[in-house]
Amino acid sequence: MVFKKYFIPRFIQYLTVLFIGITLVFIIPRLLPSDPVEHQLNRMTAQGQYLDPAAVEEMRETLQELYGLKGGLFQQYITYWKRLFTGNLGPSFTQFPTPVIELIKISLPWTLGLLLVSLMLSWLIGTILGGIKVSFPNSILTKLIEVLAMGIRPIPYYIMALVLLIIFAFIFPVFPMAGGYSMGAKIGFNLNFILDLFRHAFLPILSMVVLEIGGWFLQMRNVASNVVEEDYVVYAEASGLPKLKIIFRYIMRNAIIPQITGLALNIGFIFGGALITEIVFSYPGIGTLLYSAILAGDYNLILGINIFSIVGVSTAMLIIDLIYPLLDPRVRYQ
Amino acid sequence: MLRVFKRLFSYDKRFMFGFSILTLFIMIALISMFSPYNMKAWNTVPRDMTWSWKYPLGTNSMGQDLFWQAMVAIKNSLLLGLIAALISRIIAIILGLLAGYKGGLFDRIVMTINDSFIIIPLFPVLILIASILRTSLSIAVLGIIIGLFGWAWDARLFRSQILSLKEREFTKTAVLSGMKTYKIITSEHLPYIIPLIMAATINNVIWVIGMEVTLSMLGLSNLNTPTMGTMIYWALQYQAIFLEKWNWILTPIISCIVLILALYMLSTSISEYLDPRTRLQMIKEE
Amino acid sequence: MSIIDVKELKAYYSTEKYGRIYRVRAVDGVSFQVHKNEIFGIAGESGCGKSTLLKAVSGLIKPPLEIMEGEVVYNFDDIRLDILSLKEDKQRRKVRGVRISHVPQGSMSVLNPVRRIKKSFHDIVDAHLKIEDRTLFDDMVKKHLDALGLDWSVMHAFPHQLSGGMRQRITIALATILKPDIIFADEPTTALDVVVQRGVVQLIKKIKKEQQNTLIMVTHDLAIHANLCDRLAIMYAGKIVEEADVDIMFNQPKHPYTLMLLKSLPKLGDKSNRVSAPGAPPSLIHVPSGCRFHPRCPEAMERCRKENPELIEAGKGHRVACFLEEGSK
Numbered sequence: 001m002v003f004k005k006y007f008i009p010r011f012i013q014y015l016t017v018l019f020i021g022i023t024l025v026f027i028i029p030r031l032l033p034s035d036p037v038e039h040q041l042n043r044m045t046a047q048g049q050y051l052d053p054a055a056v057e058e059m060r061e062t063l064q065e066l067y068g069l070k071g072g073l074f075q076q077y078i079t080y081w082k083r084l085f086t087g088n089l090g091p092s093f094t095q096f097p098t099p100v101i102e103l104i105k106i107s108l109p110w111t112l113g114l115l116l117v118s119l120m121l122s123w124l125i126g127t128i129l130g131g132i133k134v135s136f137p138n139s140i141l142t143k144l145i146e147v148l149a150m151g152i153r154p155i156p157y158y159i160m161a162l163v164l165l166i167i168f169a170f171i172f173p174v175f176p177m178a179g180g181y182s183m184g185a186k187i188g189f190n191l192n193f194i195l196d197l198f199r200h201a202f203l204p205i206l207s208m209v210v211l212e213i214g215g216w217f218l219q220m221r222n223v224a225s226n227v228v229e230e231d232y233v234v235y236a237e238a239s240g241l242p243k244l245k246i247i248f249r250y251i252m253r254n255a256i257i258p259q260i261t262g263l264a265l266n267i268g269f270i271f272g273g274a275l276i277t278e279i280v281f282s283y284p285g286i287g288t289l290l291y292s293a294i295l296a297g298d299y300n301l302i303l304g305i306n307i308f309s310i311v312g313v314s315t316a317m318l319i320i321d322l323i324y325p326l327l328d329p330r331v332r333y334q
Numbered sequence: 335m336l337r338v339f340k341r342l343f344s345y346d347k348r349f350m351f352g353f354s355i356l357t358l359f360i361m362i363a364l365i366s367m368f369s370p371y372n373m374k375a376w377n378t379v380p381r382d383m384t385w386s387w388k389y390p391l392g393t394n395s396m397g398q399d400l401f402w403q404a405m406v407a408i409k410n411s412l413l414l415g416l417i418a419a420l421i422s423r424i425i426a427i428i429l430g431l432l433a434g435y436k437g438g439l440f441d442r443i444v445m446t447i448n449d450s451f452i453i454i455p456l457f458p459v460l461i462l463i464a465s466i467l468r469t470s471l472s473i474a475v476l477g478i479i480i481g482l483f484g485w486a487w488d489a490r491l492f493r494s495q496i497l498s499l500k501e502r503e504f505t506k507t508a509v510l511s512g513m514k515t516y517k518i519i520t521s522e523h524l525p526y527i528i529p530l531i532m533a534a535t536i537n538n539v540i541w542v543i544g545m546e547v548t549l550s551m552l553g554l555s556n557l558n559t560p561t562m563g564t565m566i567y568w569a570l571q572y573q574a575i576f577l578e579k580w581n582w583i584l585t586p587i588i589s590c591i592v593l594i595l596a597l598y599m600l601s602t603s604i605s606e607y608l609d610p611r612t613r614l615q616m617i618k619e620e
Numbered sequence: 621m622s623i624i625d626v627k628e629l630k631a632y633y634s635t636e637k638y639g640r641i642y643r644v645r646a647v648d649g650v651s652f653q654v655h656k657n658e659i660f661g662i663a664g665e666s667g668c669g670k671s672t673l674l675k676a677v678s679g680l681i682k683p684p685l686e687i688m689e690g691e692v693v694y695n696f697d698d699i700r701l702d703i704l705s706l707k708e709d710k711q712r713r714k715v716r717g718v719r720i721s722h723v724p725q726g727s728m729s730v731l732n733p734v735r736r737i738k739k740s741f742h743d744i745v746d747a748h749l750k751i752e753d754r755t756l757f758d759d760m761v762k763k764h765l766d767a768l769g770l771d772w773s774v775m776h777a778f779p780h781q782l783s784g785g786m787r788q789r790i791t792i793a794l795a796t797i798l799k800p801d802i803i804f805a806d807e808p809t810t811a812l813d814v815v816v817q818r819g820v821v822q823l824i825k826k827i828k829k830e831q832q833n834t835l836i837m838v839t840h841d842l843a844i845h846a847n848l849c850d851r852l853a854i855m856y857a858g859k860i861v862e863e864a865d866v867d868i869m870f871n872q873p874k875h876p877y878t879l880m881l882l883k884s885l886p887k888l889g890d891k892s893n894r895v896s897a898p899g900a901p902p903s904l905i906h907v908p909s910g911c912r913f914h915p916r917c918p919e920a921m922e923r924c925r926k927e928n929p930e931l932i933e934a935g936k937g938h939r940v941a942c943f944l945e946e947g948s949k
Binding site: 271 | 449450458462463465543552554575587590594595602
């Protein structure tokens with residue numbers, strides 16, 4: 001009953017954002033001066049082959065059909081949505097005729113793994129450290145972490161990944177430079193493979209965690225320092241409750257709520273960061289897929305990844321929003 | 335204003351550090367205009383040389399002097415940051431202020447669009463655009479494009495600041511005493527908003543530089559124009575890591591990190607200064 | 621027999637930012653005594669330092685609050701405690717909730733919003749008593765609630781589901797469940813409507829009768845003081861300017877400030893214009909020279925600008941800090 005008050009507006013917002021985002025992705029390429037079909041054809045003819053004009057014409061038609069560029073703007077829009085509802089993101093041009101959605105499906109688990117692990121680690125550790133910092137404000141250790149976090153946080157994902165790559169995969173070749181697993185490794189649930197996976201995943205995860213921990217730490221610190229000045233914390237102290245209890249049940253439990261909101265807001269940014277990190281490490285996720293699409297000029301693939309990203313991130317936000325009432329009784333019960 | 339600046343400079347080490355470095359970079363950018371080499375050309379000097387008095391940072395495999403290239407790159411990156419930040423500031427201010435002051439349905443519509451821009455992962459979208467425009471991306475165009483997407487977060491920030499200012503006592507008093515709306519905005523509210531805009535702008539510049547570097551490293555901008563991102567791109571193309579050409583690959587990386595850190599320190603010290611708790615005490619004193 | 625003895629207490633808020641030191645002299649040389657079983661009130665305008673005084677006397681000292689000088693001593697039957705020298709965690713914690721309890725300002729938000737009321741009770745009791753048997757605990761709490769006129773059903777609720785008056789009562793219940801010897805209350809009736817205020821006042825009276833605690837109440841509402849307190853102290857700009865039994869205070873006030881405060885109170889049937897004290901309370905950072913009230917005092921003399929009057933006896937249990945009083949001796 002109460003859920004309706006909370007969930008329905010959220011859901012409407014979700015759909016609206018999806019609508020705006022997908023329309024945006026629809027509009028942008030059509031606003032820009034280049035025509036991907038011509039682009040494609042030019043690339044082909046630039047390779048110096050002679051192509052029968054009639055064949056080129058046919059190819060143009062087919063490409064237009066495939067890219068959804070046939071017909072007037074409105075017609076294209078309808079086709080666009082129709083295809084989306086059937087999960088049809090078109091075929092990849094470089095890996096013709098594999099549908100884009102298939103390629104995404106293959107790369108997705110790697111990206112998800114990277115994202116989830118690094119997000120969990122950085123969010124949990126950052127939040128806990130932030131809570132500790134607020135509860136023991138004069139500890140030297142936390143001050144040190146604070147300085148470090150603040151220094152590292154603004155560094156772009158790419159640079160951090162690159163620096164780590166140089167140091168740990170090249171100068172001190174502790175970790176492999178690229179890939180998700182070694183070539184020729186036996187895939188399966190054996191210890192070797194799993195260890196191999198770890199070794200390859202370590203640097204990308206480290207890169208993301210190092211960058212993000214600072215952010216969560218700082219955010220939690222700010223949130224929690226507001227909570228500490230709230231009346232109920234002062235009162236708890238005045239009633240002689242044990243410090244640990246106050247820290248966990250009173251301070252952190254309340255600070256977590258805006259912290260989760262922060263998580264939801266930042267997901268888009270972190271997702272982008274994951275893609276970038278993957279590219280640097282050639283980690284076989286969506287990021288690398290995107291990169292190869294850029295190199296090959298696979299327009300459909302780029303488009304498809306865009307749409308997928310928008311849907312994915314929005315859905316993740318919705319899920320987080322759904323968790324929110326579980327944490328905040330003020331929303332759960334009116 | 336000057337007093338505030340002096341105070342920040344002398345007591346907050348971060349501000350001092352950040353500001354000095356920023357000034358240094360700006361000077362570099364200005365000096366770079368006198369570069370003796372044309373940075374768009376290759377082979378203007380012998381290739382692959384290490385540090386020497388003639389070529390302070392050595393040269394790269396394309397025959398360009400690294401020292402001057404780094405300076406031009408800094409200038410370009412700063413310029414790009416400025417353009418993008420300017421555009422996104424204008425959009426953010428207009429939308430944020432309008433939404434905050436008008437409220438109602440207008441506010442809701444603007445905020446929904448705004449939130450979409452926050453949620454939508456910008457990286458893939460920017461790649462989409464950049465990959466289509468690839469060759470015609472000059473610094474200015476790239477700056478404009480990045481600027482067109484970077485306003486969402488700050489617009490929301492400005493709007494919430496306006497909302498809280500609207501509710502304050504002194505605003506209500508001013509309204510009740512018949513002050514014209516625009517006068518209220520300019521004389522009462524702006525003093526609070528301007529520092530906020532400055533801090534937000536600096537943050538934005540950081541983000542823009544990061545975006546530019548990322549896009550360029552993927553080869554998505556005009557690769558003949560030296561920026562920090564394109565320098566790294568070319569260095570990677572020529573296997574600078576494997577060939578251990580540290581002067582080539584590290585110059586842009588380190589200057590990028592230093593610039594970003596300096597900007598970040600500036601922005602944190604300004605926003606800490608703006609923190610209402612410290613601010614109130616200052617006001618009491620004055 | 622004084623249960624609380626405060627001597628020359630000075631408590632300032634100090635902050636340093638960008639090389640400037642800001643000192644708010646919230647409590648600037650305060651001495652008084654509270655007798656066992658009495659209700660002692662502290663009154664004054666906003667910003668005169670009364671909340672800080674309460675915090676300092678009850679031992680809730682957190683930076684930027686700093687005790688510069690002075691002594692606060694509790695004289696219980698069995699033990700004498702020098703509050704300010706107690707070690708923060710262990711010793712102060714043992715005393716809180718059990719021997720002293722504190723009801724802070726803004727009781728609206730005193731309860732943890734994510735915890736059910738029952739749990740909040742658990743927290744306080746568990747902090748000081750070891751009750752293994754939950755049913756014993758439930759009984760104890762239920763008896764207490766009944767005495768306060770609260771229904772058991774509130775235990776399962778979250779704070780935001782209850783009305784303001786209800787929350788205030790629960791806060792009082794929490795503060796008194798362990799039957800403390802001293803209760804410090806900071807604006808317990810502020811932000812409540814008049815009907816609820818009355819209920820709270822009755823509640824406080826009832827508890828005091830039953831548990832025989834000593835109550836120190838801070839509020840700017842003189843009507844509450846008149847209704848509840850035995851003795852009253854008036855604070856201005858960090859110092860006590862007058863202290864007396866409530867009857868004497870209301871009928872024979874001696875300090876010009878007290879006179880102004882009383883004049884501004886409405887009286888039933890009196891339709892004449894109310895006069896309030898002109899001017900505003902001084903900043904506690906830049907304190908006026910001499911007597912702090914002199915810029916607003918209609919009786920200000922030359923002396924008042926230069927010297928600061930001390931509290932002197934002006935009758936039985938009646939102290940005033942004013943040169944007028946001194947002059948009349």
